[in-house]
Amino acid sequence: MDETRSASRDFGSGNWDGGLGGALSNLAETWSAQVSALADKCNSLAGQCGASGVLYLRTESANTQTMNSLASDFG
Numbered sequence: 001m002d003e004t005r006s007a008s009r010d011f012g013s014g015n016w017d018g019g020l021g022g023a024l025s026n027l028a029e030t031w032s033a034q035v036s037a038l039a040d041k042c043n044s045l046a047g048q049c050g051a052s053g054v055l056y057l058r059t060e061s062a063n064t065q066t067m068n069s070l071a072s073d074f075g
Contacts, residue, residue, distance in 0.1 A: 004028040 008024035 004031070 004024055005028050008021045008028060011021040011024060
């Protein structure tokens, strides 16, 4: 990001004729927004995976207790 923003300034209107500076600046902002959104989604997925793991463990524990209870009823 820093390199792209620096390049956008270097290719700005005072140093370069054309729209390259603006295009690089827009690219840097778009890239930053996309990376932030991706990181947020990854964090959300990590949280969901962790929650699913906890639910799985609870369910397996309950199932084990139930099966153990049934086994003791049959002797």
